Amino acid sequence: MQEAPMRARAEALYARLQESICTAAARLDGRAAFGQDAWDRPEGGGGLTRVLQDGAVFEKAAVNVSAVWGPAPPALVEHLRLPDDRRPTTFFATGISMIFHPRSPHAPTFHANLRYFETDTEVSWFGGGCDLTPYALHPDDASHFHEVVRDACARHAVADYRAWKGWCDRYFFLPHRGEARGVGGVFFDHLTGDPDAVLAFQQDLGEALVPAYLPLVERRMGTPVTPDQERWHLQRRGRYVEFNLVHDRGTRFGLQTGGRVESILASLPPRVRFDYDPAPPPEGTPERALLDLVTGPPRDWA
């Protein structure tokens, strides 16, 4: 029996992950459910956007899949920066991306995506990553997250936790603030090795996301919240907006190439404050420790 082509297998993996991750997150939330918006791309393909809003635990969570194809838009050809003899005329891309914004300032925000890409110039590759953005530093949370991700990488010869942890630290960085987005994770792109081996790794990493993240939310969501912590939370969410709109390649590329805007910007936190020059949190608090961490050099967590 012949195996399905890689594009179909990747798309199917992402669909399964979307289902299982939404189920686990909705169960933890207990109040709100994920909606479903299927959309079509006129030039070819489409996606399924699943968003939970105003939950008991999650103020906003989005788990989106898409598979799009067709003539390669000029912006895409530019974006890929391939050698002239490999500039594609058609492309195929599929992926899953997710973001969780808990209500509690004590629980971290979480982002992940996995993606697969093909062009007609016989180039195909995988990319992805995940990262954690706390608002207060709990070193055991950061270590748990990194350990689960590291262990998923360790089971696959195609994965390199050390290198990808560094790539993540460099990518999720706001140059104009001189600040890391959070405690990092892993980031990888243009992974052109054995596709079967990479897909197996992506499946393993995808299945590790729930145990890497949800226990941290469960652990922190019941902690009482002061008005100062709430304000700090909304101010730091502003940094998330700055990163996604000013820097994030996926967001900017999606907006430039006519992607579905509501799906792309589902990543933005639901409530945000942009206060002018706010005072830092008091010394000795986990919020201040977080600020000191993101303005300092990257740290090892696993």
Added chain:
Amino acid sequence: MQEAPMRARAEALYARLQESICTAAARLDGRAAFGQDAWDRPEGGGGLTRVLQDGAVFEKAAVNVSAVWGPAPPALVEHLRLPDDRRPTTFFATGISMIFHPRSPHAPTFHANLRYFETDTEVSWFGGGCDLTPYALHPDDASHFHEVVRDACARHAVADYRAWKGWCDRYFFLPHRGEARGVGGVFFDHLTGDPDAVLAFQQDLGEALVPAYLPLVERRMGTPVTPDQERWHLQRRGRYVEFNLVHDRGTRFGLQTGGRVESILASLPPRVRFDYDPAPPPEGTPERALLDLVTGPPRDWA
């Protein structure tokens, strides 16, 4: 008696405007005052950032001046897109920029800036503009604003309200949303005519900003607010964030060239909501009329 150089005269004009505009806005607010943050640019120059926060009328207002100079940063040279034989090695830039975010969803947000630029390649020019962003459409407000600006332009041969109104409509437009930012105003750049005449125009326009805008706030600030209007207000403020962070040249250029981040991002609205795919306001409301306006072709207001 020899006249001071244009750079000093422009800087002095912007400082006087900052003082008079802050005085008028603080008087209307009645509760909060403008703070003052003077800052230095290590490579040459500096500025004075004046921000009012948590006022009775204005939730956030910023009126900033700066005058900066020195070796032309590579990003600036790129940004200017001058012919190769006029690529500058040094520059001088001074300007005033202001933003007012009223508390009431019935009162519009207002932005304006005036600027003067010199390079060592004997090029000097003026730029500027102003635009109004309502959350509910009141055609008489839009007309008042445009009429005052049109009249200031009409008194000066160097000004062209019609052309600059069109430039403003094209500039303050979010391509990924297919939406105008609001009801527009004027936008002009690279004004290289007689500097004395342009400065006189800038003074006239600068002095027209208070009578163009503050009466609209005064007229609307007492109208009762429903929870739906409040939510719509915060959602539309999200569009302002999208525009400034994704598209606005001044904001992006400032962040890329190491400007003072808190001064640049003082333009962002204080509280914002990014809800996924929110329902439009009901038909027949001023809020829906605003949405229909910004998603339609530009309209003439004066």
